[in-house]
Amino acid sequence: MTDIIQLLPDHVANQIAAGEVVQRPASVVKELLENAIDADATDISMILKDAGKTLVQVIDNGKGMSATDARLSFERHATSKIKSAEDLFQLNTKGFRGEALASIAAIAHVELKTKRETDELGTEICIEGSEVKSQEVVVTPKGTSVAVKNLFFNIPARRNFLKSDTVELRHITDEFHRVALAHPNIAFAMYHNGSELFNLPVSNYRQRVVNIFGNKTNEKLVPVDEETEVLVVSGFIGKPEYSRKTKSEQFFFVNDRFIKSPYLNHAINSAFEGLLKDGYHPSYFLNLKVDPKTIDINIHPTKTEIKFDDEHTLYAILRSAVKHSLGQFNIAPVLDFDS
Numbered sequence: 001m002t003d004i005i006q007l008l009p010d011h012v013a014n015q016i017a018a019g020e021v022v023q024r025p026a027s028v029v030k031e032l033l034e035n036a037i038d039a040d041a042t043d044i045s046m047i048l049k050d051a052g053k054t055l056v057q058v059i060d061n062g063k064g065m066s067a068t069d070a071r072l073s074f075e076r077h078a079t080s081k082i083k084s085a086e087d088l089f090q091l092n093t094k095g096f097r098g099e100a101l102a103s104i105a106a107i108a109h110v111e112l113k114t115k116r117e118t119d120e121l122g123t124e125i126c127i128e129g130s131e132v133k134s135q136e137v138v139v140t141p142k143g144t145s146v147a148v149k150n151l152f153f154n155i156p157a158r159r160n161f162l163k164s165d166t167v168e169l170r171h172i173t174d175e176f177h178r179v180a181l182a183h184p185n186i187a188f189a190m191y192h193n194g195s196e197l198f199n200l201p202v203s204n205y206r207q208r209v210v211n212i213f214g215n216k217t218n219e220k221l222v223p224v225d226e227e228t229e230v231l232v233v234s235g236f237i238g239k240p241e242y243s244r245k246t247k248s249e250q251f252f253f254v255n256d257r258f259i260k261s262p263y264l265n266h267a268i269n270s271a272f273e274g275l276l277k278d279g280y281h282p283s284y285f286l287n288l289k290v291d292p293k294t295i296d297i298n299i300h301p302t303k304t305e306i307k308f309d310d311e312h313t314l315y316a317i318l319r320s321a322v323k324h325s326l327g328q329f330n331i332a333p334v335l336d337f338d339s
């Protein structure tokens, strides 16, 4: 009998990994936006065609890449963000797995243009289904542009599985909201089929929330601020009358990363107890800062779930911070002694 185990060729391994990393155009959006942020961009534009099915292009003014790094960035497990396992416990970057670009390039046509500030000329690389088609020296501004075209061109089953443009664009908008809310200090724009959907200047957090969700939002936001040894909470909750039938305005960011946490969501709901009509959900835009050593963001490939060392304490602090803000709001009206 002969041995039967073989190592998978890279392009097959990349396609399999892509199944985890890229579910839909919105997954590409998330990965490209996060890479732009990790590159210290201060201005990020995103151009979409057909809800990202035909094109997702992200252009940043970040630090760019050398020609060699540009080529390496498409290799699996190629990352500039961690060097050792210990680094995983003090991450300040969004990425670290080094598999996003490799995965995306396995299932789409990718055109990368990049240049560092100190380089006179930049690099352009075209890849189709993990195969490098060309690499050239080009004139291009400082920063990086990644265009991802014809997603799932080589996996018809996955392409057919995509939902209508309306649904896919909603997923993209959700990702865009999350990233833009986490980074009010970065300017973002988003265009779809030639129209501008968002144009968000650098601003403070309140302005960013208002710029995304509309002017009416402003009067409804109640600040939350609480600082303890293990947790710093800042941001806003919506006044109870601002509650919604959907959960579309519920945002937790942990160390500037959007996360989903049914447990912490429960803490907010319980702080709102008795204030909401049945079937309504509170709005919240909350930033939590914790010591990176006390969380593990490694439990999910797309990293929207994290594990906290001490969930119960965070729950209690969060609940009391929100209750406190709601209480302050109920104490109104403020007396005006001068009149």
Ligand code: ADP
Residues within 6 Å of the ligand: 031, 035, 036, 039, 060, 062, 063, 064, 065, 073, 074, 078, 079, 080, 081, 094, 095, 096, 097, 098, 099, 100, 101, 102, 143, 144
């Ligand atoms: P990860 O983000 O996990 O490191 P990626 O596959 O997303 O892995 O990217 C691989 C590497 O390519 C990054 O570590 C970074 O060095 C480089 N890179 C990707 N996108 C950009 C960008 N927009 N600007 C500068 N460098 C980038």
Ligand code: MG
Residues within 6 Å of the ligand: 031, 034, 035, 094, 095, 096, 098, 100, 101
């Ligand atoms: Mg990345």
